[in-house]
Amino acid sequence: MSSSEVNISRLLILAQKCNNFYLKGEKCSIQYPVFCLEGFVELNPAFRDYNERTEQLEKVLRNLRSEGLLPALKGWRDEYFEVKSEHRALLKMERAATPLFGVRKYGVDINGYVRHPTLGLCIWLQQRSNTKETWPGKWDNMVGGGLSVGLGIKETAIKEAAEEASIPFHLVKSLVSAGCVSFYFESRQGLFPNTEYVFDLELPVDFVPQNADGEVQAFELLPAKECMDRVFTSDFKTTSAPVVIDFLIRHGHITADDVVDFTQIVELLHVPLQSFYTYKAHLGQSQRQHQNLQGETKNYRCSSLQKSMENGHKRAT
């Protein structure tokens, strides 16, 4: 990193961009015409259970999709995310619809890197296929994917490494879990309160990733500095930037001595989604008690749907 940054670094600007919703603060607005914005959105409390909630909501979502008004639903992929509130599974929902409700999303990302004898630290990036529904043609981390129902975290990373980059088992077994980043982004598609579990994978200098599932159109190995430059361009998927920045911070390529707003940047890579959602859920709960509604287990209001939903994934417990 250059040490010529003044006042506010372009890194901080990027970290802020990834948190354009988080930084709005408490103002919570949904701009989608199908939901009631006066106070809260509520699932019909008459729905008895997980299955009924899932079916009823899916019916509505499929109608909305056929009307073609919501850009998010154009990316429909028949892949379910489980929606939870405080560890309790409420329903499962088509993945493409989750940004409409601000459902927390979890993913995995692999930083594939090489310690090159002459170029130093180099990072593999993938270019997403032009046919992908989200961020087509954009540059992205070497491997990444959302967590779906039923798979563990490292398990998902290994699966994606095989599908997206044909990483063989003898290499992927060096995968190192390295933490997670969290941010809260908003786009035309909706809200992205994302947590990405990050893994590092050192690769031999002569290994070249090969896509196996048609979702990647190219791979490129870039020296750390050039990789950072790429991340700042509009050719890079905004919501993948936090993973690269975190990687370069953990490996000493972005340091507190060089970047004036280092602590702000680190903070924006780990925004308190957990506290945010838990607090909102509790707030929703106490409001429900206050208003004497029909009982805690049956009401999922705005604060639940838009603010305190989580998509689930299986974890070893």
Next chain:
Amino acid sequence: MSSSEVNISRLLILAQKCNNFYLKGEKCSIQYPVFCLEGFVELNPAFRDYNERTEQLEKVLRNLRSEGLLPALKGWRDEYFEVKSEHRALLKMERAATPLFGVRKYGVDINGYVRHPTLGLCIWLQQRSNTKETWPGKWDNMVGGGLSVGLGIKETAIKEAAEEASIPFHLVKSLVSAGCVSFYFESRQGLFPNTEYVFDLELPVDFVPQNADGEVQAFELLPAKECMDRVFTSDFKTTSAPVVIDFLIRHGHITADDVVDFTQIVELLHVPLQSFYTYKAHLGQSQRQHQNLQGETKNYRCSSLQKSMENGHKRAT
């Protein structure tokens, strides 16, 4: 890490303990009898500048110290921290007094580690001298220290590495900047809104640290698992635990598949002190404007003193 954690892990309990003040939420209370608690603490707005504010406050602090009522001031060390608000230096203050005002503190920590041929990842810990004013006799990271006026961050780490552990230059040049942790702890001494810049240093298997400044009474090399166990004991300095936990997360020894509340833990290692202090400062500012007080530059109220002060350190800009 064991995968037998249920409901809430002992790691989360420890991360919460380091944030006992942060997790109190908005309730801001100072329990020290010398400050006015009705609304705000204000420095006399007649003080004209940095030097006058410094001298006047120091006079009061020295009196308080001689009265012996405040445990924090027993640790007086004639070492100054610069107190800033929004990048503006307000005054400098005896380091031991800063917890009484909730002044943000910055420090450096070095994780000294060894890749042992049979024991795997091992970590060097230091045992603090029994004569230290704070946390005497407790186990701590291999090297650590507060940032003082006039020194850079890596510069401070290198200086402390020499003083505390006699790390020679040919080894310390492998120091890798690896980010920072932030937490907000409260003890009898006061408030600790701390940011620690963390560095990793891989050491040869045969290197043994030697203390040079009398502040360390022992060093011990522990396998990762035993190091983690030590951190959970009352023999470990609470405010150093986040650095060890962060290290073990970054190096794949604490993973999301093994610890049920992984994302909460990572979040509590990076609490949003920056937003917290900036927000409070802006709040204070707008309140001042609203109340038509005597101008922005002269009033340092509760929100400034207790909530929005930062101690400064020189950074390359």
